[in-house]
Amino acid sequence: xxxSGGLVRRAVFHMPGYVSAVCAAAAAAATVLATATSAAxxxxxxxxxxxxxxxxxxxxxxxxxxxxxxxxCRPGAAHPRPVVLVHGTYENRxxxxxxxxxELKAQGYCVYALDFGDTDDAGVAVAPTVKGYGDIRKSSKExxxxxxxxxxxxxxxxVDLVGHSQGGTLARWYLKADGGADPADPSKNKVKKIVQxxxxxxxxxxxxxxxxxxxxxxxxxxxxxxxxAGVQQYEKSDFIKELNADGDTVPGVDYTVIxxxxxxxxxxxxxxxMTAGPGATVHNIPLQEGCFVDLSAxxxxxxxxxxxxxxxxxxxxxxPAAPCVPRAPGF
Numbered sequence: 001x002x003x004s005g006g007l008v009r010r011a012v013f014h015m016p017g018y019v020s021a022v023c024a025a026a027a028a029a030a031t032v033l034a035t036a037t038s039a040a041x042x043x044x045x046x047x048x049x050x051x052x053x054x055x056x057x058x059x060x061x062x063x064x065x066x067x068x069x070x071x072x073c074r075p076g077a078a079h080p081r082p083v084v085l086v087h088g089t090y091e092n093r094x095x096x097x098x099x100x101x102x103e104l105k106a107q108g109y110c111v112y113a114l115d116f117g118d119t120d121d122a123g124v125a126v127a128p129t130v131k132g133y134g135d136i137r138k139s140s141k142e143x144x145x146x147x148x149x150x151x152x153x154x155x156x157x158x159v160d161l162v163g164h165s166q167g168g169t170l171a172r173w174y175l176k177a178d179g180g181a182d183p184a185d186p187s188k189n190k191v192k193k194i195v196q197x198x199x200x201x202x203x204x205x206x207x208x209x210x211x212x213x214x215x216x217x218x219x220x221x222x223x224x225x226x227x228x229a230g231v232q233q234y235e236k237s238d239f240i241k242e243l244n245a246d247g248d249t250v251p252g253v254d255y256t257v258i259x260x261x262x263x264x265x266x267x268x269x270x271x272x273x274m275t276a277g278p279g280a281t282v283h284n285i286p287l288q289e290g291c292f293v294d295l296s297a298x299x300x301x302x303x304x305x306x307x308x309x310x311x312x313x314x315x316x317x318x319x320p321a322a323p324c325v326p327r328a329p330g331f
Contacts, residue, residue, distance in 0.1 A: 041069070047098035050299045050330055054095040057129045065097040067105025068113040071153045075110050081192055082154045083315065084147060085113040088165030088198075089132045089229050096164050099303045100311065107312065107319070112150050116142040116170075117229055132166055133227025136239060137177070139170055144178040147190055160193040160315055164302050165266065166229055168199025168257075173243060175250050186252025186279060195256045195314045197307060198263050198298050202244065202271040203235030206264075235271065251279025256314035258307055260287040262329055265298035285310055291324035300330025 044063040047053035057063065068085065075082055083104055087096035093113035104111045120134035132139070147159055161171040171194050175181040182188040232239035249255060255274060263269040276282040287294055287307055296304040309322025 043068075044094050044098060046102045047095075047303070049099075049303050050095060053098040053303075054091075056098075057092055057095045060094075061129060062115075063094045065094050065101035065113055067102040068093070068097065068111045070110070073110035073154060075154055075156055076108055079107070079109045079316065080156070082110040082112055082150050082156055082159050084143075084150055084159050084161050085111065086143060086161055086163035086167030086171055087113070087115070087132055088163075088167050089117075089227075089233070090130050091164070092129055092131045095129075096167075096302055100162070100308050103308055104312070104315075107316075109315070110154055112146070114143065114146045116146075117166075117227075120227055133229050135228040136166065136170055136173055136232050139229070140174045140178045143170060143174045144180065147174075147180070151190065158190060158192045160195070161191055162195045162197075162311055162315075163199060164197040165199060165298065166233060168194065168196030168272075169201060169233065169243065171196070172199075172201070172248075175253065176243065176246075181250040181253065183250060186250075189250075189252045191253055193254045193256070193315060195258070195311050196272065197258050197301050197311075198260060198266045198269075199257065199272050200233040200240075200266050201248065201257070201274055203237060203240040204233055204266045204271065205235055206267060247277040248274035249277040249280035249282060251277070254281045254283075256283045256285065256310070258285050258287055258301070258310050260294075260296050260298070260301050260304075260307075262295050262297045263301075283314065291322075293324065293326040295329050296327045297329040300327065303330070 041062050041064050042060070043066050044056055044060060046066050047056065085093065085097045085101060087093055093115050097113050101111050101113060115131045117132040117134035117139040119138070150159055151157070163171045175191060180189065180191045231237060234240070257272055257274055259269050259272045261269055266272050273284040274282045287296060287301060287304065291306050294304055294306050296307065301307045304327050305325040306322045309320070312319040313322060
């Protein structure tokens with residue numbers, strides 16, 4: 001979502017975890033990256049917050065979040081659909097889900113997580129652990145292939161998708177354009193539920209940075225520097241217009257949209273909320289509703305016990321009520 005020169009430097013300070021911390025650690029990680037192998041992915045430890053998970057992923061490439069990607073898992077009657085976790089921009093499958101994944105696994109879900117969006121030839125000045133910067137349309141095809149792999153391995157008819165930031169928006173594009181849904185026969189949808197955390201459903205101003213870049217005609221430069229996906233999520237982008245051209249939803253899918261009032265990336269924060277169209281349901285939930293002490297911001301919300309509780313309830317309405325736990329923004 002960012003540009004170059006002074007704007008990039010300013011944006012770095014507004015995007016804790018997306019670029020700034022990664023860039024700061026990139027030099028220290030160089031030796032590790034040079035000796036990394038292409039061995040099968042290992043499982044990283046559970047984490048309590050985004051920043052330690054991000055640092056761990058810099059020094060341990062291509063790792064799974066705990067509980068994810070057990071390809072021998074078979075869903076049980078209580079949770080018949082596998083859950084696929086879809087990370088956000090400049091994140092990866094480990095640092096986004098190192099807390100939620102093991103919690104879902106402990107509840108008996110078959111959990112899967114992928115990396116995507118790291119094949120575009122952009123001059124991204126960050127470590128190779130950063131994903132999700134490529135063209136969302138291309139990333140959607142990666143998600144489509146991964147979902148098909150999950151369905152085949154688990155012998156399931158449908159999956160549920162949980163997406164953070166771009167991940168939630170990408171899930172919608174997959175339904176719209178790459179086979180996730182069948183408008184002619186919703187019973188053939190590959191997706192039953194989508195649960196979103198801070199998704200850029202109607203685009204973002206990114207606290208005004210995107211808007212300023214647009215007025216200065218610098219977005220094309222940002223696209224070359226930091227990848228296509230960020231610019232695609234600008235509220236006035238062609239991608240966002242096309243995504244929402246036929247409404248927010250598709251028939252046969254249940255959507256839960258979780259937002260935090262302290263979101264500094266998806267702005268204004270209410271822009272994540274959706275309106276249900278024919279044959280769909282939408283549940284728009286402010287994270288602070290009934291819990292004003294949870295100050296989680298954009299990056300930290302996937303580590304919020306309350307947000308995790310809301311995800312569990314969205315996937316299974318019989319799950320316990322989401323807890324209310326004091327949380328700092330996580331900058």
